[in-house]
Amino acid sequence: MPAINTYMAILTNRGVKKFIQLMHQGQGNTISGELARMIDPRILKKLSKTMNVIAVTGTNGKTTTCNLISNIFKSGHIPSVHNSLGNNLMSGITTAFIDDAGLNGKMKDKWAIVEVDEATMIPFLKEITPKIIVINNFFRDQLDRYGEIDLLIEKIYKAIENVDAKLVLNADDPFVNRFSDLKNEKIYFGIGPDAIHFExxxxxxxxxxxxxxxxxxxxxxxxxxxxxYSCECGFKRHDPKFELENVRKADHGYEMTINQSDYTLSLSGVHNIYNALAAFSVAQEIRIPVEAIREGLETYSVKNGRMTTYMINHARQVLNLVKNPAGYNITISEVNDDPQKKQIVLFLNDFEADGEDISWIWDVDFEKFRNENVWQIICSGTRAYDLAIRMKYAEIEEGKVRIIPDLKKAIDQALDSKSLTYYLPNYTPLEHVRSYLEQKMQSDHSFPVTEKRMVRN
Ligand SMILES: [Zn+2]
Incomplete structure (x- = not known):
């Protein structure tokens, strides 16, 4: 019999989640997870004890990497627990484990694929000892929440120091390279010198x-x-065990050659190549058959806002989430690669989930929008005026920039021109922009063209 508080925690989690879902609040996982942890603070430790846990952290690509790993597991018919709703804090992780548990506190599955927020890694590793920890990259992101990135890396380093987990590291990121000094078993993945060209x-x-x-x-x-990268003192990139040797643009993503074998990735956006490499490395390390890896990479595609395209008034309306400089700069390159004339609507909110410090917009290369194919830029969101100032410093022609803080009014204005438009919201405006565009599309009786390919060589 499990301890009575474990039983109560599981039962409460289920009941509360159901209740909240019925109330349409969409916060069921967070609140029910917190409640379960209040009733039994050791619940996650207990439930994860018998599990092989793969933890994925880093600034960009956590969700996609986890989804790719999970899809490879599915292709290999290996059941797993996965916090697939993207709730990567302790409460959401707890709920994902409880979902898999019987009321007796026993887990149905043996594997767990867990996306872990970077700052959450510290409490996470106090409760769970993963078999594998994947670290993708570190970019400036929500600095006000995490403090300086060096400090964060140091804290994660100290947390991993006491944990006997194999590390799967991105060789190409000098930030991630700092974890090389740990005694843990380590393997690296990276991109070969001639495999890819980034602007x-x-x-x-x-x-x-x-x-x-x-x-x-x-x-x-x-x-x-x-x-x-390298330094006179000897600090340098490690040779990767898994290396992308070649990549070619394909119909719905990329053809990739990794360690002399060919794979298809059905995702666009060059950054997804790193996510695929990370997922590939994990699958290889735990000896998933290569056929399952191949199928898992090929059959996974996203419908979550990465370059989602809607046809409204016979014009392409493209939506993409932008939340930090690195991702933003890639998106800007992709937008510029589209040879048609276009307008761009930028949305910037500064709510807690976005990070209240928006100074990172100064690290984004908005100067690259200074070209004749961009005929208008609409600045929207709670920090629309900060965006407009940034456009001024980027020397975007004044006549091209409009400021419309209200999100729906900004979209209406953009749609009025019946022309190609890119919508680039940060985190909290994303869902609002998406649902408003969907609403407009439905009343237009057009069809969505999901996963529109805006890829680069
Ligand atoms: Zn040095």
């Missing part, structure tokens, strides 16, 4: 050696601080 951009988060403070030397750069 140069000015943003680089980590230009200095974390060991000696000298500037890092780069022979190749991919994007942000990712690339082939």
């Amino acid at each position: 140069k951009n000015s943003m680089a988060d980590s230009k200095y050696c974390p060991h000696c403070g000298r500037p890092l030397q780069y022979s190749h750069t991919f994007y942000g601080q990712l690339g082939y």
Whole structure:
């Protein structure tokens, strides 16, 4: 018999979640998870004890990496627990485990794929010992919440120090390279020197050696601080065990060659190649058959707001989430690669979930919108005026910039022109923009064209 409080915690979690779902609040997982943890603070520790846990953290690509791993598991017919709703804090992780548990506190599955918010890694590792920890990358993101990125990395480093987990690390990120000093077993994944070409951009988060403070030397750069770096003191990129050797644009994503074998990825956006490499590395390390890996990579596609396209008034309306400089700069390149004339609607909110410090917009290369194919930029959201100031400093022609803080009015204005439009919201405006566009599309009787390909070589 499980302890009575464990039983009560599981039961309460289920009941509360159901109740809240019925109330249409959409917060069921968070609140029910918190309640379960109040009733039995050790519940996650108990439930995860018998599980093989794969934890994925880092700034960008956590959700996609976890989804890809989960899809590979499905292809291999291996059942797993997964906090797939993207709730990557302790409460959401707890609920994902409880969902898999019987009322007796026993888990049905043996594997868990867990997306973990970077700052949450510290409490997470006090309760769970993962078999594998994947660290994708670190970019400036919601600095006001996390404090300086170096501090955060140091805290995660100390938390992992006491945990016997295998580390799967992105060789190309000097921030991630800091975890190389840990005694844990480590393997690396990375992009080969001639596999891919990323456009140069000015943003680089980590230009200095974390060991000696000298500037890092780069022979190749991919994007942000990712690339082939080294320092006089000996700090340098590690040779990856899993290397992307070649990548070609395909119909619905990419054809990739990793360690001399070919795979298809059905996702657009070059950053997803790193996510695929991370998922691939994990699957290889736990010896999932290569057929399942191939099928898992090929059959996974997103419908979650990455370059989602709607046809409204016979014009393409493209929606994409932007929430930090690295991701933003990739998106700007993709927008510019679209040869048609277009307008752009930028949404910037500063609610808690967005991060209240919006100074990161100064690290985004908005200067690249200074071209004749961009005929108008509408600034919207609670910080519309800050965006407009940023456009001024980016020397975007004044006549091209409009300020419409109200989100629906901004969209209405954009739709009035019946022309190609890119909508780039940060976190909290995303769902509102999406639902408003869907509503407009339905009344227009057009069809959505999901997963519109806006990929680059
Ligand atoms: Zn150095």
